[in-house]
Amino acid sequence: MFVWLASYPKSGNTLVRSMLAAYFFSEDGVYNFDLIKNIRQFPSSILFERMGIDMTKEKEVIKNYIKVQNSFNKKDSVQFLKTHSYLFNIDNNPFTDLNNSLGVIYIVRDPRNVATSVSNHMGISVEEATNNMIKLFKFGGNLYGTKSERTLVYMGTWNGNYNSWKSFKQEGKYLLVKYEELINNRDLVFRRIIKFLCNLKGIKFQIDQNKFRNVLETTDFKQMKKLEKEKGFSEAKIHPKTGEKITFFNLGPKNDWKKLLDPKIKIKIEKNFKKEMKELGYL
Secondary structure, X not given: OEEEEEEOOOOOHHHHHHHHHHHHOOOOOOOOHHHHHHOEEOOOHHHHHOOOOOOOOHHHHHHOHHHHHHHHOOOOOOEEEEEOOOOOEEOXXXXXXXXXXXXXXXXXXXXXXXXXXXXXXXXXXXXHHHHHHHHHHHHOOOOOOOOOXXXXXXXXXXXXXXXXXXXXXXXOOEEEEEHHHHHHOHHHHHHHHHHHHHHHHOOOOOOOHHHHHHXXXXXXXXXXHHHHHHHOOOOOOEOOOOOOEOOOOOOHHHOOHHHXXXXXXXXXXXXXXXXXXXXXXXX
């Protein structure tokens, strides 16, 4: 069964995946970039093309989401899957179903900081990043990913993405993780994540204290930034204009919209996402 690690891009998904990968896929909890490969992205070309589905054919991909998930779902074990997709149902073709999905950890971040982070990550202006967050849903989502990845991702709008995954609340299979809380109180939030996973699996809540300490130490933002500088990071993008690789772990906690965001863009984000931002305590 799948536990989804879902979020709008640049919201802290990589940090949560890294912590989970270090805790569940290592002997000592010490993180390295190879560990994150244990957590697949969905959708991805590898999973679809091995079933003969061409990722460049949009309608064909949408029709086969459940079929592909069925093909690698191990009912007797838990698999983590990362996604930036909203929980859509397009032409009666759902993104996933409860036969495949055990639960979701949804990671959310103040959209004012998401805008500046997406801008850096994609090599686009903050204004363009903001417009994407607001308008993509009008097109029923959008196709994201490089040609080499050939990955279709229907992100929707920032608030559409966030709201869509709430449907798992009805089944008691939903955990909301705010990036800001994760950064400021990683010990407490990561304990909450492990407890949630234990509850999903119906097992007693317990923590390997040594692994837990090592996870917190080795997935600290400064350590991750240092590791990227030394080893490189496969998820870093190439700048569309300069052709240079963009640093993935850029500002992290220092990404402060109060210092970086144009007042007009700030107002635009707050106007469009007022309801959700109030709900999340960002306003």
